[in-house]
Amino acid sequence: MxxxxxxxxxxxxxxxxxxxxxxxxxxxxxxxxxxxxxxxxxxxxxxxxxxxxxxxxxxxxxxxxxxxxxxxxxxxxxxxxxxxxxxxxxxxxxxxxxxxxxxxxxxxxxxxxxxxxxxxxxxxxxxxxxxxxxxxLPVDIPGYTDFYSSKEHATNVGTMFRDPKNALLPNWSEMPIGYNGRASSVVVSGTPVCRPMGQLKLPDQDRPIYGACRKLDIELETGFIVGRGNALGEPIACAQAEDHIFGMVLLNDWSARDIQQWEYVPLGPFNAKTFATTISPWIVTLDALEPFRVAQPEQTPEPLPYLRHTGDHAFDLALEVRLRPEGADAATTIARTNFKQMYWTMAQQLAHHTVSGCNTRVGDLMGSGTISGAAPDSFGSLLELTWNGARPLALEGGGARTFIVDGDELTLAGWCQGDGYRVGFGTCVGKILPARG
Structure with missing residues (x-):
């Protein structure tokens, strides 16, 4: 043109x-x-x-x-x-x-x-x-769904906790895996987050104990806001799915890894995720992101027909995670990655979400899932960055982290860089307060 x-x-x-x-x-x-x-x-x-x-x-x-x-x-x-x-x-x-x-x-x-x-x-x-x-909060959020769409992240987690030779479960490459989250605890950037309490299963004990999370983590994600819903029983076609998206935000899906490890079998995350999800306050529209549209990764095997779309459906969106300990003058950038590496696209996520006939509503929030790249410094969670605590992460000015400690402030940032201008999301910030109870 x-x-x-x-x-x-x-x-x-x-x-x-x-x-x-x-x-x-x-x-x-x-x-x-x-x-x-x-x-x-x-x-x-x-x-x-x-x-x-x-x-x-x-x-x-x-x-x-x-x-x-x-x-x-x-x-x-x-x-x-x-x-x-x-x-x-x-x-x-x-x-x-x-x-x-x-x-x-x-x-x-x-x-x-x-x-x-x-x-x-x-x-x-x-x-x-x-x-x-x-x-x-920019929208009232009727419902929240979180996906698991980064192949690198899913491979890392599967390698860590299952057989490295079969890190991905057979269904992962066939459909966008997701779960229904808790919309009531989605908060806007700047809202403090209390360390969650819950059941923890220690390796040397037969029964769980009740206590404060010891492995508190972040998940670097984006989210999209549904701008046009669908009626119950009427799926959204993959080719038309982006017409239903108003725009995108940054999203930090705080995660209590020790609570999660004990509770997630057989039905998946519950209290490990429900305590808080932080989003950035500004919704960047797809019209603003259009110049940064790029091809998504090749998908093998070819998705089933209802998950197919033509054209480019990823965006060249740079992402960072910064950690600042309480009282520190500066933050340490602990991860840098890019949204364009996501295996499953937003259109495919929305199409799969509604293929059963599930209805969506204006304001619904859909999380991308943790966004990780191939390089160790591009992993979107401390679980991966420290390999479940085995490799402490050095911080600028001294100190190290395996997981988040009280007083830490975590900041997500994201932007698309044009020639002489930027289309950015601002920041998504949360500070961890001590547990209550």
Whole structure:
């Protein structure tokens, strides 16, 4: 497609790599929130304590409710969906509306547009410094499902706890493996997480004991938000599945490995996962991620027909994990990997989830599963990075970790790097507090 044809389409114009904003902070090549990004979230601030919808740009948030009151945001809806404490009502309006809002915001924030650029009073009403804002869960989450879709991660875990020659179970290469998680304990970045209590089976004892988790871990994941559900009994076809996805977030599926090891047979994770799942506050739309679409890994054997799709369905999304001990001046980057290595795609996950006739709803959260690469420093969990504690991980400034200790702060970061701009997710942060009970 030629640049001329690109510039004739308003939606494609929003992804123009040469596009710049009058807000200088958005034009830094390392800024997550470029004008090409425009992710959606829910925020409040000291001026207005009511949670409401916003879009991130540079070091600021566009107050969508205030922008609509100013008459600068057309929306084909009877009520003001942007004044609500979640994005669900806006998301439910459909992809055409998401895209219309994206196009309008891109035009208003463009360096050549004087409407906001030259009106200081108007800017003061509709722009909120990020430093003054508190972020909230972006959507009400009716249901949460976590998948297990990284071949490298599944191979590492299978090697560690089963036969290395048969690390993957026979079903793993035939379908996206997943389990239904706990939506009630999904929290937004910055929310402290208490170390969980539960049953632990020590190797030298016949019966379990009750106590605080001793092997607390993170799982570096992404998640996608369902933007259009399906009716009970009506599966979503793999080829159309991405039409049902509003966007993506970073996701840390905190894991109590010792509790998990004792409880997971025969029905899988339960208390080892239910205590908390942290997501980043900004939802990056698939339209913003489109320039970074790449081919997914080759799948062998070829999936069954209901799991087949043509084209590229992975994204070149760089991911990092950082650990900062309590009181430390700096964090240690303990892992670097990339989402493009995921074996099963988001479309395949959603198609498989609904093939039985399971219905999904606007706001449902689907976790990717731990994202690991082939290199030891690209593993997405401490379980892998330290090989279940056998290889302690050295930290900058001294000290080491096998698993998370109280006071540790874990940060996930992710971004797609363009030519002179970035489409980033911000961060997904959680600090571990001591167990209660």
């Amino acid at each position: 030629s640049m001329a044809s690109d510039l004739s389409n308003p939606l494609l114009q929003t992804r123009d790599p040469a596009k710049r904003s009058w807000l200088a902070s958005a034009n830094d090549a390392a800024c997550d929130f470029s004008i090409q990004n425009l992710p959606f979230g829910i925020f409040s601030d000291q001026r207005n304590g009511a949670p409401r919808a916003g879009v991130a740009i540079g070091d600021a948030i566009v107050d969508l409710a205030a922008l609509r009151v100013a008459g600068l945001l057309a929306l084909d809806a009877d009520d003001d969906v942007f004044s609500r404490p979640s994005l669900n009502a806006f998301v439910a309006l459909g992809r055409d509306v998401w895209r219309s809002v994206r196009v309008q915001l891109s035009a208003l924030l463009d360096a050549a547009c004087s409407t906001l650029r030259d009106d200081a009073a108007l800017r003061a009403r509709v722009l909120v410094p990020m430093s003054d804002a508190a972020m909230h």
